[in-house]
Amino acid sequence: MEDKYSSPMVLIGIYISVASAICILAMALDLLNGFRIRKFWFPTKYFSLNAASITVIAVAMKLPVDLTSPMRGTVDQTGKLGSLAFMCTMMSNLMPSLASMDNKSLLANITALSILVITVIVNSFIQIRTHVILPDFFMVVACIYMGMLLFLLIILISSAITIPTSKKILAIKYQAISKTILIDQHQQENLISTVDKLRQLVKRYWIMAETGSPQFVMVSNPLSSASSIICVLSMLIYLLVAWVRFWFNAPILTNDNPTWNSVYKWSMVIIVVTQSIGVVVGSIAPIFRCFTVLSFKSLNRNHLVFKVDKYWTQKLSDWKESRISFLSTRRRSRALLHNLKNRILWFCIGFQKVVVVSCKIIGLLPIVVVIPFVYLSRCFSSVKRMLLNTSTASSSVETNEDLSKYVLLVEDNTQLAKRTMKRISESMNQLIQKAKKKQHNNLLKLLEEFVRESAALKGVLTFDNDQFQSPLPVEHVNSWSLPIISLTCIAIVIPDIRQTRVDSLFKSVGEGLLYTHLVEETLNREFVYVNIRRATVTLWHEVEENCKWLETTLERSAYEGKNSKTPKDIIKLFANSAEKILNEFNRSTDGELVEKENLPRKVIAANSMYRIAKTILHTYESNDLDIAEDELFTRLSGMIADIIVACLTNIPRATTMRCHESAIEKREASVAAAVDLLGRTTKIIEKLERHVPNMDQDKMAYIDQWRIHLSQP
Structure with missing residues (x-):
């Protein structure tokens, strides 16, 4: 058994x-x-x-x-x-x-x-x-x-x-240093290039994020x-x-x-x-x-001083000083319980100090082993420099800025070792170099092809016309990504265009959308834009994976051969498909008031396509011109490039915003994302620096504000 x-x-x-x-x-x-x-x-x-x-x-x-x-x-x-x-x-x-x-x-x-x-x-x-x-x-x-x-x-x-106390101390120091950084950046605003300014800003926040990581x-x-x-x-x-x-x-x-x-x-x-x-x-x-x-940290006499700083016991002291409510209403019982609480916490504070001192003593054990190795290592390095006659100067082009003032440490009487500072700084440079290898060449080619020094980014203004109101009884809101997708869907099905040009445009748009989505996510945080961004992500996934715009196929073979259609027919097809979706939605709501923040994703995509298709048709019909395939493709590609350029002028601000992460647990990852973004977009920022308009930064984040600015004489 x-x-x-x-x-x-x-x-x-x-x-x-x-x-x-x-x-x-x-x-x-x-x-x-x-x-x-x-x-x-x-x-x-x-x-x-x-x-x-x-x-x-x-x-x-x-x-x-x-x-x-x-x-x-x-x-x-x-x-x-x-x-x-x-x-x-x-x-x-x-x-x-x-x-x-x-x-x-x-x-x-x-x-x-x-x-x-x-x-x-x-x-x-x-x-x-x-x-x-x-x-x-x-x-x-x-x-x-x-x-x-x-x-x-x-x-x-x-x-x-x-x-908890350590995080509070780090948060206070982070806010103080951030104010100093903003003041320094403002003073150097016109003294250095945008890329150099961003690199300097990101490095400072990188030091803060790495040393202040919980x-x-x-x-x-x-x-x-x-x-x-x-x-x-x-x-x-x-x-x-x-x-x-x-x-x-x-x-x-x-x-x-x-x-x-x-x-x-x-x-x-x-x-x-x-x-x-x-x-x-x-x-x-x-x-x-x-x-x-x-x-x-730099090895010094502080390692031999077993002082217990206040932050080790601050939380216990706060509990000791706080008053708590008890079920008992008797004064004597409350006093007895209060004294008991204080005695327990007094013992805990003393015990905490004993634990810290004990751990400091235990922590001396590796020092006994490390010091001889450090001494031998320094001697070996000195001999090596003498024999090989090598220079200790750095070969990098980095500035000699003192980054120690951006270090976040809980204890005020300690300093970060120079070797650690150098390693942290080099880790950021390595991350930037790694990101530079991921430059988007197709996007850069599109920007170089359509953006010239004299370019006025007219495509941002001409892709949409406010006189073509959609059947929706709500105010229309434009975003960066959605018109790019709508214009791309029309462009890639235009017949008699070389497949290489179509593929190049499609790849360029895919690379550009990575950044337009990032700009929207960082700078357009109102719920209406969040809803539009979610709709564009879903729509582009359907375009890439299923080669469809909603229910309309984007297979080029469907518009060629015996089913051949003229460019005007294709544009009307998209306009009619979009109008059908909008009318069906209106019938389903039965006249009820629908807020723009709650529009379904399918309706958001259809609304954008309807206005853009109607605008393109009006542009040609008002001038009584036939729509030539090559001319239309070039025009649409130019509009797409102009919108992407206008959006990407916000990349420096988006990079800066990603550095400003208030949550200490997320700060390191957020600054790392900013470093990666800077590395990927360095060439883009350099190319587009001359296209930054004289606009308020808050307004630059929205395409509708760009349209208002460009429409002014």
Whole structure:
């Protein structure tokens, strides 16, 4: 009966191994990502603390919480210790992710992790008392791991208490430096080119984003350094235990003294191997952090001063000073509870200081190892320069601007090391160079072909005529992307145009829409424009994937051969199709008032096409001219180019706006997007700088404001 009831435990052992493998994979992905982006403090992107990861970790910790299963084999006992070491490793790797959470998520996740860790520690203690963990060498190591887990949990809780205050300090410093940057930019407005000005602006915000990144701040504090050191020690202890037991004391597998002797049977081997790999793989990032973090800040006497700054205990002090309401209305009861609260928080403040000082002392261990290597490295570099007669001057054309004033640090008495500043600056240059390789050549060719020095961007004004009101009883609102798509759909089906010209235009429009959508997303944030942008994204996807404008085919073969149509017929076809959709919508609403912000996407696309097609027909019919294929294609291409040019003059402002991200958790990604955008559009900005009109920047973001400006004499 016992064998029957324990038979599923093999599958449970495999389940534990799978859960452990998932955690290992997430940690390995973070490790590879850190190497890829050359951030050797390894920010957490995949293995972060949340409900899903806590659930998977709980499954992986099945062995330490198993109170009843007899596990007297060497592999069994090693498996229990391996799980405890694996838990230490995971807790150290989870620590940077705490900084990326808001306060509510931080409280919920820390509470859940605390319950799990305390459960593991208590159950391990029970197993020691009941001799499930054997009272020998294994018991001593298990006690060491329990102490490590408890200390790591204390470090995580202490860090979580500090995070909100750290973010507030960084936010205040960020706002102050941002004002300084804006003043400097205004003073240099006409002194340097737009590209140079943007590069300077982006670099300043890049320094702020990198040094003020919550995970960077978390990793560079002494608590994180201490957790990394504990993780490395737990790995070394585990490897030593495994080596001693298996090479010296573990007997060959026999019936009298089996290596594993538990209900998990052979699955124990899979668990031990998997979690042993996890201990080693998960310790790589903490090992790098132990030594990399030392290079972040300049080594000085402050490393030997164990002063606890106010921000470490600020949150606890705020709780101590705040008044809370109690259910009791009796004055004496309220006073008693208030005094009890103050005593508890007074103890917590003192304990927090002890934890910080302890972690600072533990953090000195890598310094003892690093200092000789740093000294030898500097000596080697000096000898190398003397022998090779190399110059230390930088070959780059970068300005010698002092970027240290844009560094965000929580502690005022610390400085970022010059080597770290150089690495951060070079990382931005590398990102720009990488983005430059992704220049859109088809778009540049279109702009060069249709935009000349004397170009007045008349296409922005002539593509639409306000005298052609659509059947919709709402005010018409133009966007940048929608008329480009409508004009393109007409242009690509014009017969007797070389396929190479059509393909080139189509590719150019596809590349241009990437930027027009970006400008709209950044600068046109009113709901009516958001609705139009969503409609254009859906419409262009249908054009690219299905070669259709709504229900109208864009296959060129449908307009050639026996179905041949003149350009005028094609334009009328689009106008009639659009009018049909609009009339059907009017009938469905039955005269009800429809707000422009709530128009269906299909109706938005039809409304644009109706006005544009009617405008083109009127332009030719009013002059009593026949529509020639080549002339119409060139005219439409010119309109498209003019609209794209007018829109892309907003790229510098869109780049600047992406640098101004108020949410600290999103700032690094937003500035990285700005850097990438600058790299991709450098040539475009240089070409279009002379086409920037004398308009207010806020008005330049809207095509209708451009039309008003161009219509003025």
